[in-house]
Amino acid sequence: MTQADVSASGDSRVAHDGRREDDGCPILHVDMDAFYASCELRSRPELRGKPVIVGGEGSRGVVTAATYEARKYGVHSAMPMSRAKRLCPQLVVLPPDFELYTAVSAGVMAVFRDITPLVEPLSLDEAFLDVSGSIRRLGPPAVIAEQIRARVHDEQGITCTVGVASTKFVAKLASTQAKPDGLLVVPADRVVAFLHPLPVGALWGVGEKTEEQLTRLGLRTVGDIAHTPVDTLVRALGPAAGQHLAALAWGRDPRGVEVPEGEKSISNEETFPRDVDDPEVIHRELLRLSEKVASRLRRAGVAGRTVSIKVRFADFSTITRSRTLRSHTDVGREVYSTARDLYDALGLQRARLRLVGVKVEGLVEAADATRQMLFDEPELGWREAEQAVDRAEARFGRGSVRPARLVPGPEEPDDHGGFGGIQPTAPRPGRG
Ligand SMILES: [Mg+2]
Structure with missing residues (x-):
């Protein structure tokens, strides 16, 4: 991807009134595409475009990752290997190399942390980023998302998909929809329109059991949940889950990006x-x-x-x-x-x-x-x-401006205008 592509895609996000569709959307969900399989293809370019999976061989082996070519045959992760091979006889099966995946993951996370320290990894290959503080330096969120996609591709040789939104769960839904090798912005004022047609199972925290309960209530889409009285949801699912789903169905998600302790x-x-x-x-x-x-x-x-x-x-x-x-x-x-x-x-x-x-x-x-x-x-x-x-x-350039005198005492006024002649208005660095 070239720099021209990056700025072009940034410009195309400006509306007629000068507002950008990514205004108020500082949350990114970045997810590598078919991560384990993509890592393997870096050193095996001859397998590109072919149905490839990573998985354990043997009678009880399962698929751990499948390229999008393999997915076209109905192969997906967690599927028994024997079934995968029946669905796609020409399937190429590679044994997993977790040391490799960990190393690529570290490189990818380093790209994220170069963008912002507010990174919440969810697994080896996906993370939430809050880029609010990086916009002045790097550009609007969608432009940052393209920079990340370009850098991950250039530095790690794999592709990723980015969802850009005002909240974490909408950003994650956006990346899911844009896969593979894509970018999707859900503008803040279009969150409800984006959410309501989705099936209830798309909401965070809705597993099979909850989905069954919701179906029994006749609720199939997120919009159905949104238009159900909260009391009804609470009676069916309990107070915590009921209120949680009602809020999510209207795009309300107060959770910020949480950096794991020790990384802040x-x-x-x-x-x-x-x-x-x-x-x-x-x-x-x-x-x-x-x-x-x-x-x-x-x-x-x-x-x-x-x-x-x-x-x-x-x-x-x-x-x-x-x-x-x-x-x-x-x-x-x-x-x-x-x-x-x-x-x-x-x-x-x-x-x-x-x-x-x-x-x-x-x-x-x-x-x-x-x-x-x-x-x-x-x-x-x-x-x-x-x-x-x-x-x-x-x-x-870095280092072009240095303090004229490197070590003034903490109490003494730095009357030399220490920073290359720039005189601070209050030249006392004490903490009061
Ligand atoms: Mg992934």
């Missing part, structure tokens, strides 16, 4: 070329890492509340220390002042260090944190200065 962080670390015991050198490195981390936070449109440092000694023993701030930040100077305090509090004197690292976690969308940040006047000045650096770097 952005960090950078640096191993020194040789062990270092000079606190000034370590302060300077902490400043550089803090600015790098903060710049990544701003690029991702997120802010974090907990700052931690990692210190590895010459003998490889490692310690971490963290502190939670009063409010979220994406400001390098604030990250640094905390990181430096944490380091100084260790009282290491002249211990020899191999590595230091800075991490910010407890991430939220920056938009949610901004209002709070505005009350913190001292940070506001640094934030504006660092945003100016972001803009300069976007134009002239």
Whole structure:
């Protein structure tokens, strides 16, 4: 896919009144197409276009993945191998290679996390992404979706399908409809029209048993559920399921993208070329890492509340220390002042260090944190200065603007206009 394709598909989503169909649709559901089988075909191009499955051989083997060519014969995953072979005698059967699938999955997830840290993996080959914070940097959601599709194809050699919507469950339904190798946007104002013709089984949480109960009530489509009184649904299915389905049938899904614990962080670390015991050198490195981390936070449109440092000694023993701030930040100077305090509090004197690292976690969308940040006047000045650096770097390249003096004390005013002559309005990085 070329860059021209990407921008063309982006432009085609602009309506006459200038509104885009993906306005208000920051949730992406990305799903690899026939994942295991596609991974196998990367190294076996001669099998492309043929009915191929991945599965266990032997009398009790089942199909784990089937290419779309195999699906045309009625073959699908979880089907007994013997039946699959009867349906399609020329079927090519490959044994599973889970190490390969895990490696490709890691590459795919890395593409997602490069777009936004708000990634909720559902399995090896699918995830929800919230791209709200990436729109300014990368473009509208449908354009981001095309970028993801192009990158997954170019970097991993497989195709994927993306659903773009205002909520998670509609995004997932959209990708299901657009498979394979597709992209479908469900505009926020067309969610109800999209949902109501679908069979009840399409709704999240409706399994076989619930589907039976709904059929007994004469409800076959999502629209039927929507137009049934909630009381009736609650009597038939219980309060939780009844209310849940009534809400989904009108497109209401309050669940946000949930990043698994332990992944909500952005960090950078640096191993020194040789062990270092000079606190000034370590302060300077902490400043550089803090600015790098903060710049990544701003690029991702997120802010974090907990700052931690990692210190590895010459003998490889490692310690971490963290502190939670009063409010979220994406400001390098604030990250640094905390990181430096944490380091100084260790009282290491002249211990020899191999590595230091800075991490910010407890991430939220920056938009949610901004209002709070505005009350913190001292940070506001640094934030504006660092945003100016972001803009300069976007134009002239990374590292083109560096602090004139790398390590000002945290309390002393930086009267040199530290950031390449850009004078912050309130030159005190303290947290008040
Ligand atoms: Mg899949």
